[in-house]
Every structure is written in structure tokens, then in C-alpha cells.
Amino acid sequence: MLNVLMLGVGQCGNRILDAINKEAFGGGGPSKLAKYYLRPKFPSRVETLAVHTAVNDLKELRFTTAKDRLHVPNLHGVGANRNVGKQAFMDNRDMIMGEIEKRGDFDVAFVITSTSGGTGSSFAPLLINELKRQYRSITVITVAVLPFREEGSIYLQNAAFSMRELMEVEAEGIILADNQYMKRFSGDIASAYDKINSMIAQRLLFLIESLDSEMLSVTDLGDFKTVMNGGLRLATMGFYQADKKNTSIKDAIENSFKSGNLLYPANVMDDAARAMIIIQGSKEHLDVDEITKEVERISASAGHVFKGIVVKKGNPKVLSIFTLASAPELESIYAQAARGMQDEKEKRSRARKQLDDAFAHIEDLEEIY
Amino acid sequence: MRQLIYLVLLIMLLVPAQASSSKSSNDDETTYTDFTLGIGDRVEVGEYRAELIEIQSVRDGLAVMRISKVGGALDEQRALLQNSANNFDGGAEGDGITITVTDILDDQTAKVRLEYKEGLGTAHRRTAEKSATVLDKPNLLVQKSFDKSQVSVGDEVKVTVFVKNTGSGQAMNINPEDMPPLPEFSYIAGYPPKIKDTLDPGESDSAIYVMSAVKEGSLRIPAIQVKYTDTKKNVRSNSSEPFNILIAPKNKADLRLKTTASGPIQINGQGKLNISLSNVGKASATRVEVSGDVKPSDGLQVTDLEKSFFEILPETEENYSANFVGTKAGNYIILLRVSYEGGDGAQIQEGKAEVVVLEQEYKYLYLLLIIPVIIIIAWIYRRYREYKY
Numbered sequence: 001m002l003n004v005l006m007l008g009v010g011q012c013g014n015r016i017l018d019a020i021n022k023e024a025f026g027g028g029g030p031s032k033l034a035k036y037y038l039r040p041k042f043p044s045r046v047e048t049l050a051v052h053t054a055v056n057d058l059k060e061l062r063f064t065t066a067k068d069r070l071h072v073p074n075l076h077g078v079g080a081n082r083n084v085g086k087q088a089f090m091d092n093r094d095m096i097m098g099e100i101e102k103r104g105d106f107d108v109a110f111v112i113t114s115t116s117g118g119t120g121s122s123f124a125p126l127l128i129n130e131l132k133r134q135y136r137s138i139t140v141i142t143v144a145v146l147p148f149r150e151e152g153s154i155y156l157q158n159a160a161f162s163m164r165e166l167m168e169v170e171a172e173g174i175i176l177a178d179n180q181y182m183k184r185f186s187g188d189i190a191s192a193y194d195k196i197n198s199m200i201a202q203r204l205l206f207l208i209e210s211l212d213s214e215m216l217s218v219t220d221l222g223d224f225k226t227v228m229n230g231g232l233r234l235a236t237m238g239f240y241q242a243d244k245k246n247t248s249i250k251d252a253i254e255n256s257f258k259s260g261n262l263l264y265p266a267n268v269m270d271d272a273a274r275a276m277i278i279i280q281g282s283k284e285h286l287d288v289d290e291i292t293k294e295v296e297r298i299s300a301s302a303g304h305v306f307k308g309i310v311v312k313k314g315n316p317k318v319l320s321i322f323t324l325a326s327a328p329e330l331e332s333i334y335a336q337a338a339r340g341m342q343d344e345k346e347k348r349s350r351a352r353k354q355l356d357d358a359f360a361h362i363e364d365l366e367e368i369y
Numbered sequence: 370m371r372q373l374i375y376l377v378l379l380i381m382l383l384v385p386a387q388a389s390s391s392k393s394s395n396d397d398e399t400t401y402t403d404f405t406l407g408i409g410d411r412v413e414v415g416e417y418r419a420e421l422i423e424i425q426s427v428r429d430g431l432a433v434m435r436i437s438k439v440g441g442a443l444d445e446q447r448a449l450l451q452n453s454a455n456n457f458d459g460g461a462e463g464d465g466i467t468i469t470v471t472d473i474l475d476d477q478t479a480k481v482r483l484e485y486k487e488g489l490g491t492a493h494r495r496t497a498e499k500s501a502t503v504l505d506k507p508n509l510l511v512q513k514s515f516d517k518s519q520v521s522v523g524d525e526v527k528v529t530v531f532v533k534n535t536g537s538g539q540a541m542n543i544n545p546e547d548m549p550p551l552p553e554f555s556y557i558a559g560y561p562p563k564i565k566d567t568l569d570p571g572e573s574d575s576a577i578y579v580m581s582a583v584k585e586g587s588l589r590i591p592a593i594q595v596k597y598t599d600t601k602k603n604v605r606s607n608s609s610e611p612f613n614i615l616i617a618p619k620n621k622a623d624l625r626l627k628t629t630a631s632g633p634i635q636i637n638g639q640g641k642l643n644i645s646l647s648n649v650g651k652a653s654a655t656r657v658e659v660s661g662d663v664k665p666s667d668g669l670q671v672t673d674l675e676k677s678f679f680e681i682l683p684e685t686e687e688n689y690s691a692n693f694v695g696t697k698a699g700n701y702i703i704l705l706r707v708s709y710e711g712g713d714g715a716q717i718q719e720g721k722a723e724v725v726v727l728e729q730e731y732k733y734l735y736l737l738l739i740i741p742v743i744i745i746i747a748w749i750y751r752r753y754r755e756y757k758y
Contacts, residue, residue: 035752036748036752037748037749037752058758061758063756064756066754066755066758067755069758
């Protein structure tokens with residue numbers, strides 16, 4: 001059994017973690033009251049911990065137990081200032097790591113964070129380093145959420161610097177989720193957040209379940225690490241669940257790569273470096289030959305593809321994870337962030353000059369009373 | 370002085386003359402004297418002697434006396450009938466005596482009246498110097514007894530007639546005469562009682578006959594008279610003492626039925642009916658059959674109610690229990706009917722017990738709702754606290 005640690009850092013990470021806890025009460029959107037009459041059911045031993053500096057955000061969580069919410073005292077958040085966030089983490093590092101240590105030893109840790117916020121983007125790199133330092137054999141996967149582009153230059157700036165730091169730490173890889181991309185398939189902002197969080201939660205739990213299941217065709221944590229180490233060590237996930245009308249496994253695999261089912265915009269055939277495809281479903285739907293042919297077809301263009309087949313009653317479900325050999329969307333974000341920073345800088349210079357000009361009017365004058 | 374002496378002499382001459390004259394006139398008067406004589410005793414008057422030889426029959430009033438006269442002019446032994454005057458030498462009216470046995474007190478003693486002329490002098494009783502010669506006389510002790518002091522109608526009674534010769538002579542021709550105490554008794558066997566024809570002194574015999582009491586009441590059991598003769602062919606008789614006896618009504622069994630049902634039961638609850646059959650009669654109750662019925666018949670199931678007993682002895686009781694289960698609320702009557710043979714034909718005793726079946730007790734039923742609600746609330750609160758931040 002895998003020992004899994006799921007850390008939600010910052011507001012975004014907390015909410016995705018809450019969605020994971022919600023999903024653990026039963027897939028398909030459990031009742032808000034489910035926590036009162038059900039127990040969360042994780043596929044493995046999963047410990048969750050929501051870490052945040054803003055206590056009000058922690059209070060907003062619905063499916064995460066109080067003991068799994070860790071408030072890092074720093075007034076009411078870090079105000080999207082990563083420097084403040086880093087200082088807050090360093091000030092509370094022992095407390096944070098102590099809370100994690102209480103939860104035992106782990107094989108794999110998922111650090112779920114937004115790249116744009118204050119607490120998450122500043123805590124995550126430092127936290128990963130601490131995890132790696134404290135748990136030598138742990139596999140750390142970062143789930144990084146990219147911001148809406150229109151949220152503002154500070155968020156883009158944070159995303160840019162945060163992503164750079166995340167890629168520099170020793171984590172096994174980063175699974176990217178792009179709010180801007182997923183918003184297109186989710187309608188308004190409020191429902192988009194819920195849906196994005198739910199999508200990420202569903203995929204992560206499916207991954208954990210699959211890695212810890214007896215498979216017809218085996219993939220395990222080692223394979224997953226190998227996939228994550230491919231390309232830029234940036235990965236994304238696609239997921240598709242077939243319905244009764246079409247239980248074709250070939251179609252299900254192909255659908256898992258389609259735009260609406262991915263967390264980050266990518267063309268698998270063109271951008272993928274390595275991939276892992278995990279298929280789950282009733283035995284009658286799992287045509288191994290067909291699966292093998294489809295995997296070979298993908299492998300021809302996307303590099304090495306690990307496949308796992310889990311026999312479980314139900315229509316076929318496919319989770320595809322692939323690391324990217326190129327990430328043009330990231331470059332776009334960095335360019336946008338740089339522009340924003342430049343604009344910010346220019347605005348600040350203009351404002352400073354205007355202020356200086358204004359002060360010049362009274363430069364030789366004294367106050368008269 | 371001389372005159373006084375003459376007077377005294379004259380008086381002295383006159384007084385004896387006058388006495389002599391009086392005596393001569395009284396000598397012709399007849400007088401009598403009563404004596405109580407035992408066997409061997411005699412009375413003497415003048416030259417006559419009268420001795421009581423024996424009491425021949427007390428019942429018949431016969432006593433034997435010997436009358437003699439000094440010089441042997443008279444020597445006669447005669448059986449004197451009671452209250453019958455017997456003259457000797459012409460009787461008291463003549464120059465003799467008259468003897469009458471006025472009463473025979475027992476077979477050893479009789480009252481005798483002696484009439485005589487005063488001229489014969491005064492009669493004197495002379496007690497026998499030695500006890501009278503005991504004749505070899507039989508005497509039968511007769512007893513009649515019942516083997517039960519308390520007799521009830523229907524009871525069989527053994528009557529024992531016991532005869533013992535307590536006398537010194539042989540009793541012969543013994544003939545018991547027993548009056549049957551009908552109609553209170555009917556004879557079953559052994560009547561009339563047979564006693565040996567002859568009993569030697571000290572010998573006894575008994576006879577038993579069996580009667581059955583057929584009618585209640587108080588009655589006097591008559592004495593049995595045994596007639597016999599002694600060696601002299603004298604007819605004698607002895608009787609037993611009569612006695613009273615009370616014949617109680619016939620012994621019957623009397624079963625008393627007592628039922629005790631356990632308190633009100635709830636629907637589907639169980640109860641117990643304790644049934645006690647006590648025989649307070651004097652006879653055994655046999656073939657005792659207990660049957661029962663429940664009214665109304667629906668709603669109370671009773672098991673083990675029917676029971677049989679071969680016999681319930683007097684002053685004993687039998688107990689058993691029946692079980693019942695209530696299936697419907699209401700008041701129920703368990704009717705019990707006990708039939709038995711009780712010495713006077715078949716008898717029936719009835720009794721009843723009341724059983725109340727209550728509606729389901731809802732006293733604590735609310736807990737079935739409250740407890741789960743409390744548990745759910747506690748659970749929800751616990752989960753609320755678990756998730757409350």
C-alpha cells in the first residue's frame with residue numbers, strides 16, 4: 001500500500017485538497033452533508049494537510065478535517081508577496097514540518113499549489129526542499145496551477161518566478177494545470193474553479209488508486225517517476241470516462257488526450273516526451289490487443305508510453321499522464337509576465353516622476369502658520 | 370308407814386300383772402322383718418331357720434332357700450319366685466312363717482321378707498360364718514363393640530361379639546340374641562354371630578359380623594343378650610351394655626378448585642396460571658379430569674391447561690400450572706371444569722380465572738426513536754467538530 005501525502009498549499013492548493021477530500025466521500029459529486037454520515041475512502045493510506053497563512057481561507061474548506069488544516073500565523077495571508085511568504089515559511093518551518101512528520105512516513109507526496117498566489121507560490125519550493133531533505137526516498141510531485149492571465153501582473157510575476165523555483169528544486173516533476181485553459185470548458189469563473197478543482201482531484205485519486213492496484217498490465221510508482229522525469233519534467237494529465245453509448249477502449253484512450261479533458265493545453269503527439277496511460281474498466285471492455293495497438297500508435301510519436309490496465313467493474317476510464325518536451329504556453333506566460341513587470345516598472349517610474357514634479361512645486365517653500 | 374308399804378306392794382303386784390296381760394294379747398299379732406341375705410346367710414325366728422342357698426336366676430327372680438325347724442320337723446329347700454309369698458307350716462297366718470323374696474339384687478344377694486307371729490319372738494339374721502359354698506356357676510361376660518368409633522354412611526363396620534365365661538361353672542347351650550339395628554345398618558356378612566355352644570370357665574369366644582351404615586343419624590345400639598344354662602340346667606343370661614353411636618353422612622370427596630393467574634401481561638407476554646385442586650372431603654376423588662376453556666377464545670393462547678389425576682386423597686392437594694400467551698389486548702376468562710368421582714357419583718366443580726392482556730407497553734418505546742436520534746446527533750456533532758475550524 002502506498003503511503004501518500006497530499007499537501008495543499010495556499011488558497012488554491014487548499015481548495016484542490018478540499019476537492020480531493022470531497023471526492024474521497026464518493027465520486028460523482030457527493031452531497032455537502034456526506035461528511036456527516038460517511039467516511040472518506042482513499043484508495044491508499046492518504047494523509048492530507050492544508051497549509052495556509054490566511055485563516056479565513058482555511059475556514060472556507062468544507063471536506064477537510066480541522067486537524068488537517070494548518071494555519072501558518074502571518075496576520076491574514078502574505079498579500080501575494082512571495083518574499084513575505086518565504087519569510088513566513090522559514091519562520092514556521094519547524095511547525096509545518098512537525099505537522100507533516102506527525103502523519104508518518106510517505107512514499108510519495110503531492111504538493112498542490114497555485115503558482116500565482118502568495119502563500120502557495122512562496123511556500124511550495126521551500127516545502128519541497130524540506131520534504132526532500134527530511135524524507136530521503138520520497139517522490140515529490142508538484143501539482144502547479146497556472147493563473148488566469150487577466151488576474152493581474154503580480155500573479156503572472158509570481159507564476160513566472162515560482163515556476164522557475166519549482167523547476168529548480170529536486171521534485172520528481174510538475175503536473176501543470178492551467179486555469180486559463182480549463183476555464184474555456186467550464187463556463188463562469190465560480191463554476192470553473194469548482195470544476196477545475198474537481199478535475200484535478202479526480203485525476204489524482206485515480207492515479208493513486210491505479211498505482212496501488214493489482215493490474216493486468218503493471219505500472220507502478222517507479223514507472224510514474226520515470227515518466228515524470230522525462231522531457232522538461234513538466235507534465236499534465238488527461239482523463240476520460242466512457243459512457244454506455246460508446247465503450248470503445250480505443251476511443252476512450254484518444255478522448256483522454258483531447259483538449260477538454262487535459263489540465264494543460266498540449267498536443268500529446270507533438271509535445272509529449274514520455275507518457276503513462278492507465279486504463280480501468282470491466283474486463284469485457286478491456287481488449288488488450290486494441291489497447292496495445294493504440295499505445296503503440298501513441299508511442300510512435302510521444303516517446304515511451306507506460307500502460308497500466310486495471311480490471312474493475314464499470315465503463316472504461318482512461319488516465320493519461322505525459323511529460324512535455326516543449327511548453328510553448330509557459331513561454332507565453334513568461335512573456336506576458338515580463339511585459340506586465342515592465343509595465344509595472346514603467347508605471348511606477350512615471351508615478352515617481354509625477355510625484356517628484358509635484359514635490360518640486362514646494363521645494364523652496366516653508367510651511368507658514 | 371305400814372300403809373305405804375302396802376301401797377308399794379300393791380303397785381308391785383299390779384304392774385307385772387298388767388304386763389302379762391298385754392303380752393298375751395300381742396302374741397297373736399303378725400309382724401314381719403326385711404332382711405338382706407347373702408348366699409349362706411340365714412334368719413332365725415323361734416324354731417325356724419331360713420337360709421339363702423343360691424340365686425338361681427336374677428332375671429327370673431328365682432332364689433333358692435332352705436327352710437328348717439329345730440328338731441327336724443321341717444327341712445325344705447325351695448325355689449322362691451320373687452314377690453311370691455311362700456308359707457311354711459301354715460304361714461304367718463297360722464303358726465308358721467311366710468317368706469317372700471322381695472328383690473334379687475344380684476346372683477349373691479336377695480332381699481327377703483320374713484312374716485311371723487310375734488309370739489315366735491324376734492327374728493334375727495345370722496351371717497354365714499364362712500363364705501357360702503361357691504357353686505359351680507357359669508357367668509358370661511358379654512361385650513359387643515364396633516371397630517370404628519366414627520361411622521359414616523357407606524362405611525363398613527365390623528361388629529365384634531365377645532363372650533367370656535368368667536364364672537366357675539360351664540356355660541352350655543349358649544345362644545346369643547342380637548337385635549339388628551335396622552334400618553340404619555344393613556348386614557353384609559357374618560350375621561347372626563356364632564358363639565361356641567359351650568364355654569368352660571375362663572374360656573372365651575368371639576364372633577364378628579359386618580354391617581354397612583346406610584342411614585345417618587344417632588341411634589342406640591341394643592345390647593346383645595346371651596342365654597345359657599348351667600350344669601343344673603338353670604337358664605341364665607347375660608347382656609352387653611347398649612351404647613350410642615352417631616352415623617355421620619356419607620363420606621364424599623369435595624374438591625376445591627383454586628386458580629391464581631399471574632398479573633396483567635402485555636401482548637406477546639407470557640403468564641402462568643397456577644391451579645390447585647384440594648380435596649377437603651372425607652373420600653378420595655378419583656378420575657379427576659380438568660378441562661378448560663377461554664373466553665373470548667381469540668387472543669389468549671393457553672397451554673397445559675387440561676390435566677388428569679387418577680386419585681386425589683382426602684386432605685391432600687394437587688397443583689399444576691398452565692401457561693398462557695397474550696396475542697390480543699383484552700380481558701379473558703379462563704373457565705375450568707373439574708369432573709371427578711367422589712363417592713357419590715360423578716361430580717363437577719367449576720372455577721375461573723381472569724387474565725388481562727394489556728396493549729403493548731409504549732413506555733420506553735420512545736427510546737427506540739430518541740436513542741438513534743441522539744446517536745445521530747452525537748455523530749453529526751462529532752463530525753461537525755471534526756470539520757469545524
